[in-house]
Every structure is written in C-alpha cells, then in structure tokens.
Amino acid sequence: MAIVFDGVTKAFPDGTVALQALDLAFEPGEFLVLLGPSGSGKTTACRLLAGLERPTAGRIMVEGRDVTDLPPRLRGMGMVFQNYALYSHKSVYENIAYPLRIRKMPAAELDRCVRAMAELLEITRYLDRRPSQLSGGQAQRVAVARALVWQPSLCLMDEPLSNLDALLRLHMRTELKRLHRELKKTFVFVTHDQEEAMTLATRVAVLREGALIQYDDPREIYRRPANRFIAEFIGRPAMNTFDGDVRDGVFHASGFTCPLPGKPDGPIVLGIRPEQIQLVDASAGDAIRFAVDVVEPVEPDVLIFAKSEANALIVRTVNDDRAYNPGEPLHLRFPPAALHTFNTVSGARLP
Numbered sequence: 359m360a361i362v363f364d365g366v367t368k369a370f371p372d373g374t375v376a377l378q379a380l381d382l383a384f385e386p387g388e389f390l391v392l393l394g395p396s397g398s399g400k401t402t403a404c405r406l407l408a409g410l411e412r413p414t415a416g417r418i419m420v421e422g423r424d425v426t427d428l429p430p431r432l433r434g435m436g437m438v439f440q441n442y443a444l445y446s447h448k449s450v451y452e453n454i455a456y457p458l459r460i461r462k463m464p465a466a467e468l469d470r471c472v473r474a475m476a477e478l479l480e481i482t483r484y485l486d487r488r489p490s491q492l493s494g495g496q497a498q499r500v501a502v503a504r505a506l507v508w509q510p511s512l513c514l515m516d517e518p519l520s521n522l523d524a525l526l527r528l529h530m531r532t533e534l535k536r537l538h539r540e541l542k543k544t545f546v547f548v549t550h551d552q553e554e555a556m557t558l559a560t561r562v563a564v565l566r567e568g569a570l571i572q573y574d575d576p577r578e579i580y581r582r583p584a585n586r587f588i589a590e591f592i593g594r595p596a597m598n599t600f601d602g603d604v605r606d607g608v609f610h611a612s613g614f615t616c617p618l619p620g621k622p623d624g625p626i627v628l629g630i631r632p633e634q635i636q637l638v639d640a641s642a643g644d645a646i647r648f649a650v651d652v653v654e655p656v657e658p659d660v661l662i663f664a665k666s667e668a669n670a671l672i673v674r675t676v677n678d679d680r681a682y683n684p685g686e687p688l689h690l691r692f693p694p695a696a697l698h699t700f701n702t703v704s705g706a707r708l709p
C-alpha cells in the first residue's frame with residue numbers, strides 16, 4: 359500500500375479529538391474521497407497528510423517512507439483549498455507559474471508547462487487576467503492548475519467546489535474526473551456532498567466523529583451501507599428506515615407490517631431505498647398501505663412523500679405520469695431483495 363494512515367489520532371490542545379486511531383490505506387492513482395458530515399475530521403485528515411498538522415499518535419507512510427515528521431514542502435503534494443488562495447496581485451499566468459518559479463524551472467520549460475496546464479483546464483484565454491477578473495469557476499480552475507502544474511504525485515483538495523453554483527459544480531466535477539484520468543496522479547478529495555463522492559471516487563472513506571465507519575468503492579457503499587447512519591446519508595433521497603419488531607418472520611412497525619423471514623424475534627431497523635419501492639394495485643394481496651402526503655416532481659423523477667401512523671417514507675419513481683393526490687392511499691410493495699436490516703441499538707448492518 360502506498361499511502362497509509364497508521365493508527366493516526368489527532369487531539370487538539372482544547373481536548374477535541376478530531377481523529378481517533380485512523381487506519382486507512384490507498385494506492386497511487388486512486389481518487390480517494392473523504393466523506394462525512396461537518397466536524398467528522400475530513401479536513402484534519404487532509405491537513406495531516408499535507409503535513410500542516412502533526413498527529414498526536416500514529417504515523418503516516420508514503421511509499422514505505424514515514425513522513426510523519428516531514429514538513430509540507432518536502433512531501434511533494436499539491437493542494438487546493440475551498441478559498442483557492444490565489445495571489446490577487448499576480449496574473450493568472452504568474453499564479454500558475456509560481457510553484458515552478460520557486461523550483462527554479464528554466465523559463466522555456468516553465469512557459470511550456472504553464473500553457474499545457476492552462477490548455478488542459480481551458481483557461482488559456484484568461485492567462486493575462488488578475489484573479490479578481492475571473493468567475494468562481496475560472497478561479498477554481500486556476501487553483502487546480504497551480505496545484506498540479508509541477509506534477510505532484512498526490513493532489514489534496516479540500517471542498518474545492520463548495521463555493522461554486524450548482525451548474526458549475528457539476529461541470530467542474532466532470533473536469534476533475536477527466537483530469538484525474540489524463541494525469542494519472544493520486545487525488546485525495548474532501549467533501550460532505552455524497553453525490554460528489556459517489557461520482558468522483560475510486561474509493562470513499564466515510565468518517566463520522568473522527569472514526570472511519572466504511573471504506574469501500576462507491577457502489578458497495580450504496581448497495582451495502584455498513585450501518586444505519588450511512589444508509590440515511592447516501593442516496594438521492596437517502597434510504598427510508600423504520601424502527602420496529604420482528605415477530606414470527608413478520609416485521610411490525612407503526613402503521614404497517616411486512617414479511618421479513620429469517621430474522622430472530624425482537625427489535626430491528628428495516629431499510630429500503632426510495633427507488634426500490636414498487637407501486638402496486640390496491641388489489642395486490644401483500645400491498646403495504648401508506649397515504650400520500652406531498653408530491654415533488656423532480657423531472658424525470660417524481661418523489662412521493664407518504665405517511666402511515668408514526669412512519670413516513672419517500673418513493674421515487676421515474677417518467678411517471680400518474681396523479682398522486684394528498685390524502686389518497688398509496689399501495690406499495692417492498693421487494694425482499696431490496697430490504698436492508700440494522701441493529702436497533704448500534705445501527706450496524708445485519709447479515
């Protein structure tokens with residue numbers, strides 16, 4: 359394994375433990391995404407890897423070498439942060455050239471590298487401008503160009519897209535993915551946006567309160583969330599979950615029941631993704647009955663929010679022209695293969 363967090367803990371002087379014994383390893387060339395809610399320790403992990411913070415315990419290894427005590431400038435990592443931190447008095451060209459100038463690259467080669475990177479990021483026509491004359495997306499691309507122009511083997515990006523509007527964010531996301539493919543470098547990307555994580559990552563590390571709670575490829579995280587927290591965090595919208603009890607192979611929750619063979623009697627959490635719930639005829643024998651509450655068309659999808667006693671759920675259908683009126687009954691089927699179960703107390707996924 360090339361890049362390794364080996365039992366890394368970070369406690370700040372005020373006693374806050376931002377990371378707790380983190381073990382995480384990834385390969386060169388990966389697009390690793392650190393995903394988690396605010397305060398989960400993503401930025402701290404990124405800053406530790408960059409050398410901007412020192413761990414309280416544990417070590418960080420890069421290609422077999424312990425870099426824990428190495429200052430940032432000797433780690434060979436490029437960085438892009440949320441606020442871009444471009445030099446406002448320098449032109450775009452000079453901003454991108456800066457890492458090459460401090461490395462004393464000869465002028466002709468420097469010019470070639472700056473222009474090649476500008477070309478790749480489609481910012482050539484802005485090279486003479488100042489950062490204040492750029493849009494957010496253009497400034498973002500300059501920051502990425504500056505981080506990558508000197509060909510670092512690893513590029514760290516901490517929420518680099520968070521200042522952009524929704525359309526630009528989508529556009530930059532695609533650009534980053536293409537850039538990763540073309541440059542063949544290792545990218546470490548911090549975000550709290552699960553959709554960004556799922557679309558960009560070769561692997562996603564999900565953090566919560568300083569602990570790694572799942573580390574897998576995005577598809578596995580979607581298909582087999584390790585616990586209830588991740589199930590309710592990943593997906594658009596996220597998974598529906600219900601607290602209830604199993605009695606004789608049947609799940610009982612407030613307002614509905616559903617067959618759940620093979621589980622011992624007792625409390626359990628049942629989960630099903632909105633897009634996997636089937637809408638059936640009222641005549642279907644095993645139909646689960648909810649009542650329509652709110653309908654949100656998100657073309658081509660329709661999100662149907664429905665209620666049954668204390669439970670609520672969301673159904674997502676696509677290209678659906680039927681009318682759903684508030685208060686009307688909604689007949690549903692939960693396909694057995696689409697069901698997830700979690701421990702009521704710990705939230706851990708059940709086999």
Ligand code: ATP
Pocket residue numbers: 370371372374375376394395396397398399400401402403550
């Ligand atoms: P966000 O998405 O909000 O940036 P994050 O997941 O990146 O959150 P971190 O910035 O790594 O989280 O912070 C993790 C925890 O450490 C938080 O509780 C934060 O308040 C705390 N923390 C971060 N820096 C310091 C510091 N210098 N001193 C004390 N506590 C800190």
